[in-house]
Amino acid sequence: MTENWKPDRTLLSVPIYKSLADQIADAILDGRVADRTRMTPQRQLAEELKISVQTVSRAYEELSRRNLLSGEAGRGTFVKRPQADRGPPFTLERVPDLIDLSILKPVCEELHMERMATALSRLAAGVxxxxxxxxxxxxxxxxxxxxxxxxxxxxxxxxxxxxxxxxxxxxxxxxxxxxxxxxxxxxxxxxxxxxxxxxxxxxxxxxxxxxxxxxxxxxxxxxxxxxxxxxxxxxxxxxxxxxxxxxxxxxxxxxxxxxxxxxxxxxxxxxxxxxxxxxxxxxxxxxxxxxxxxxxxxxxxxxxxxxxxxxxxxxxxxxxxxxxxxxxxxxxxxxxxxxxxxxxxxxxGTALSLVDWQRQALRSRHRIFQSKLGKVPHSTHPQSLHAWIPTPEGFTDAGFAAHARSLGVAVATASSFLANDRLPYPAIRVSLGSVSEEALGLGLDTIASVLQAPPEAPLPA
Structure with a gap:
């Protein structure tokens, strides 16, 4: 496994395959076995521990199920240390003056406050x-x-x-x-x-x-x-x-x-x-x-x-x-x-009327988006709450997001939505409904400027 760590046969207990898997998992998670370490071949480990090859095979299968090992055809089995949980794509805290295009929200205006106030007043009259x-x-x-x-x-x-x-x-x-x-x-x-x-x-x-x-x-x-x-x-x-x-x-x-x-x-x-x-x-x-x-x-x-x-x-x-x-x-x-x-x-009928209102509001937001970023590669839908923008060559999605944030605009990164460990290409998601139309226009102008800039974030002051 490594020169510094090998499973201890004296610590194995029934069921042996699970006990072995737990030992290896603990060693991976606490760093005693490094990421990308090539695992000892199953037959060799079985001989070293004086257990059956089938038991080692079941232990490796259990570790693969836990997403701690991955097999590579013709090369062997390798440690796959879990990445830290990716945080949500959006900004959790409210930051003054930040144009937050990271969180996916519908357009919400005074009309929504009025509808809610009316509904609560009606309920208060007869709960x-x-x-x-x-x-x-x-x-x-x-x-x-x-x-x-x-x-x-x-x-x-x-x-x-x-x-x-x-x-x-x-x-x-x-x-x-x-x-x-x-x-x-x-x-x-x-x-x-x-x-x-x-x-x-x-x-x-x-x-x-x-x-x-x-x-x-x-x-x-x-x-x-x-x-x-x-x-x-x-x-x-x-x-x-x-x-x-x-x-x-x-x-x-x-x-x-x-x-x-x-x-x-x-x-x-x-x-x-x-x-x-x-x-x-x-x-x-x-x-x-x-x-x-x-x-x-x-x-x-x-x-x-x-x-x-x-x-x-x-x-x-x-x-x-x-x-x-x-x-x-x-x-x-x-x-x-x-x-x-x-x-x-x-x-x-209030619910459907608000859906119709949302559709009209999004039409206006998409016009703003097309006027600012319509010429850059992107994907969206006329009634979508967001747009997806692949970042230019040389940018990582995290680097692009950090650069934009340093200029006062938050966006979501493609990595936040990734199901696999390998990103097919870097991109950002831009919410169109989370801020006012004026703030959206300013935020999209900032994104346009970053898209045209060299892929280098400014140094901290």
Whole structure:
């Protein structure tokens, strides 16, 4: 293994393969075995420890499952020390005078304050008992579920009220879905540029992530097919409709092809679709092509109002009980006050009117973007909340982001969304709805100036 460290046979215990794997894992994580160290061949280590080759093989497999080893054809097995968790792509703290284009938010103006104030005033005049006394999850009344079905229908999803789980936004719904489809030790595939919280969430659950190729349209079906060859893949996590970092939208033909692959290889699917009805030219959601295999997630947060953290998880019939149990132990129930607000807005049309308003507001934001950066290589959609910009040759995405921040503008880096360990190319994601139109124009001017500058960040003063 190394001259300074080898596994100690006297410390092995039953089951031996796991005990051996734990010893090696501890040595990797505390630095006694360096990253990229070539592991001792299995037969040699078995002889040294006086155990079977099969036991060593199982230990190495366990370490690979923990993402601590990687095999390279013709070369052997190497240590793969885990990288520190990538932080979120956005800036967590509020920084005075910083134009924050890193966080993905819808456009939010005085109109939204007025709508919320009106809704709260109406509730204050007659607070329903179910909001005050709600304590058990079954207090999600039939009225709330009926509103959820109405909203899901605008997203293109037809389902039963018993298949819907009401959640505090999309993030808890995605966590519940992942807990349901992928037990510890399994593998889940996703786009190489995917959801920023998926990889750390999966690592906490002991789930491996496989990044799949994407092109100008999104997920490449042939890449998914290749990933299924060894039969180890359990599920596919996908963002097929504009919300993905590259802002692509899968065609109906591609959705059908992926659905066929999913069926052929007996995969489950998590579809994250928080933009729902905002995207007017969208095909039917992937759920429509594989309803018995797809966990569909949407919410009101990204398209109605940021503070309205209510989401809906639709589970296939055979997984309803499992998903419900996972939601109980992780979230218990959605917040009744927010359920009441969301339901009222769905019923009286406020929610859809705010979606229409958002669509118009984004049209103006995209005009600003095109006037400032339309000539540089980028990908976006007319109703997307963001744009994706590959950085010029010589820049790293982190270097570009640091340079922009030193000039007062925050952007998200491609590395924050990376499912694999290797970045296909450096890029940045620019949010179009997180600041005022004036600040957006100034921020995009700064980004334009960095794109034209040599790839060298200024020295600190």
């Amino acid at each position: 329903p008992l179910r909001v005050v006394h709600a304590f058990r999850p079954e207090s999600a009344t039939s009225r709330y579920r009926a509103a959820a079905l109405t909203w899901l229908k605008t997203c293109g999803v037809e389902t039963s009220p018993y298949n819907v789980c009401l959640t505090n936004g999309a993030t808890p719904a995605l966590a519940v879905a992942l807990l349901t489809v992928a037990p510890p030790g399994s593998l889940v595939a996703t786009e190489v540029f995917g959801h920023h919280s998926l990889k750390p969430l999966a690592s906490y659950m002991g789930i491996g992530i496989v990044g799949l190729d994407v092109d100008d349209e999104g997920l490449v079906p042939d890449g998914l097919e290749r990933a299924c060859v060894d039969g180890k893949l359990r599920a596919l996590f996908m963002q097929p409709t504009v919300i993905n970092p590259v802002s692509t939208m899968l065609s109906e033909d591609r959705r059908r092809r992926i659905a066929a692959i999913v069926e052929k290889h007996d995969l489950l699917v998590i579809e994250n679709d928080p933009l729902g009805p905002l995207i007017s030219d969208r095909p039917p959601p992937f759920f429509a092509y594989a309803p018995t295999r797809t966990f569909y997630v949407t919410s009101l947060t990204k398209i109605v109002m940021p503070g309205l953290r209510i989401g809906y998880l639709v589970a296939p019939q055979r997984f309803v009980a499992t998903a419900t149990n996972r939601h109980l132990v992780t979230n218990w129930m959605a917040t009744p006050l927010l359920e009441e607000l969301a339901t009222g807005w769905i019923e009286d």
